[in-house]
Amino acid sequence: MKKATSLTVQNTAINLKRINSSDFLSLTDIARAKNPDEPKDVVKNWLRSRQTIDFLGLWEQINNPDFKGVEFDSFKSQAGSNSFTLSPTKWIENTHAVGLVSKAGRYGGTFAHPDIAFEFASWISAEFKLFLIKEFQRLKQDEIDSKKLEWNLSRSLSKINYRIHTDAIQAYIVPKLNPSQINFTYADEADLLNLALFGITAKQWREQNPDKQGNLRDYASVEELVILSNMESYNAEMIKQTLPPQQRLVQLNDMAITQMNSLTKHEPKLTSSTLKIKK
Template sequence: MSKVKKDTIEAKGFAIPIYTEDFKNDYISLTDIARYKNVHEPKDVVKNWLRVRDTIEFLGLWETIHNPNFKGVEFDSFRKEAGTNAFTLSPQRWTENTNAIGIVSKSGRGGGTFADPDIAMELASWISAEFKLYLIQDYKRLKLDENSKLSLGWNLNREISKINYKIHTDAIKEYLLKDLTNEQLFYKYASKADMLDVDLSNKRVK
């Protein structure tokens, strides 16, 4: 089972949950982005956004680029209807009918509708250009923080490796090479191949 990592970004005083299951693909809460426009009925905001023809075309293009299993025939049906007075579309219906991966719906506590950052920013732009810019700014801040932590972890692992290497070489010198001649000690770190050829029983290189 994938380990879910959750975080939060902020824009104009609104906290927007974000999560990832593979540490590569982030999903940002559309529901909480929509609260900026309508605190009480954010789901209606998302549904209204999905009714717009430009939105459907954007989602279809995104899925075509990123999703080899996207159902283009079903997408064409939605695109033809989009923008008409009778057209309505929920995130769940979009995902189920087209096999989309850019938008996901999660139930239970902390649930809601989430989407890839490209799609989330498109909703934010539709709601407010100013809100979108603040959202992008804090998302960049989050990514910089994550990269800094990864860099710190890499440097720490490198230092640990250096310490372990010294421990291992010191142990070899003390317990395995203590009876070698000075000439043999001179070549003790020449190469792994030479080390494997050392016959420790008679202390000479074959």
Template sequence: MASSKAIEVQKINVSITDIKGQDYICLTDMAKAKTDESRAADVIKNWIRTRYTLEFLGSWEKIYNPNFKVVEFDHFKTQAGLPSFVLSPMNWVEKTNAIGIFSKAGRYGGTYAHKDIAFEFGSAISAEFKLYLIKEFQRLKEDENNRQKLDWNLQRTLAKVNYTIHTDAIKEKLIPKRITSNPSMVYASEADFLNLALFGMTAAEWRTENPEAKGKIRDFATLEQLVVLSNLESINAVLIRQGLESSDRLLQLNQIAITQMTSLVNSVSLKKIN
């Protein structure tokens, strides 16, 4: 599912859409910096028909697109530079099965290109515009990375807070009044109980499989996993107070983990966290 955002480059709003984790920048918006909106398509067509541009596009597709039709590309390349040669982005995609450029209709409609190609198109606008485009795009990615780190740390903190509630329940139901073993061992067992339900392995098993990793299994959890882990800790505390046997709790928690992870991974709203 694609998500859209925008940056401002020299007072021009440039849309960016995410396709399978890759950023595609709107060439139509970029072209407005060179001409009015009605002629933006002509700017793109004039750029794509040159031999240099076709060679660049073809090279990009050969690297990243295993289904690129090289024979059709060579045919276009032999015609490049001829006064009669005309090529639109749509025709390029249809004939060569290219993935670096696409056109779409709607609110964020226009011709989009992978960021590598969009930066190259920036040279057709002006060197200054290209440099500002790269600068603003980098700023956007830095902001996104900072927000993702904040989200991860927030969920990690939430998981730790809920763990306090979780250990309180263990004190009430799992630790005998007259204890002969270290209570921390019981907590560790319950922590691994949740690791089994969510990750399918204990902390010790994870360390065996990842001997070079610095940190614990939960330190390498995804944002989705941390969300589910936080929920499992609270749910497990309730199940403990209800007196459920370990085997029953594990089955229930594992099913909950599967259901919630499936929902989160497919969630549009989670992928659009800003």
């Protein structure tokens, strides 16, 4: 399911942008509910209020360690006077604020963190704010439900490929073992995959997470489950080629790092999900 980039409140379309892991809402679009012709003026009038400056300053002090308090105090002392004017760009540039983002151009406008967007909506209309909050909550719940569906599908695919993996173990490894070794072999091969992808064995995970139910794969991300599914098929083929465990571990880890980098679009880090095995 494609991530939503807008929502509609009382026939007003409101665009969203993903900024610093948060969904920022367009204040310019929200302002159209009050003045469709000059939404920028609505935002500027809101910024003239002493109450608005107090709220923005408090939000930045809580959430932004680089916020410039001296510049904020200057705006605060002037706010509310007839001569005081303030644009989003001026506020951002002078105080290094992060709760507002202002972009020029066709798809630009002023965007705000949800905390601030809801405060602005309250200034527009208490009714509009209530419907905005409800619509935003619905959007977030839809995303959660979609993520759960993706996770369940990935987990199911992983379990299907697990059968391919165990069949290869049974056909190519088990016949070479004595009866006392067989039960440990399946667990060892599962931990080979765990080490390559998560950097930890099932036993180590249980020892580090005594309060959690299930196993480490139950807490894997969708990306990790997709990679795990691919790794099970790949390891099955390497088992058929009679490659030794250590060689398979290195190749599986290289595969995990490459695919994680591709799926998440960032440089691999030395974390549990991208641990580089020493060769």
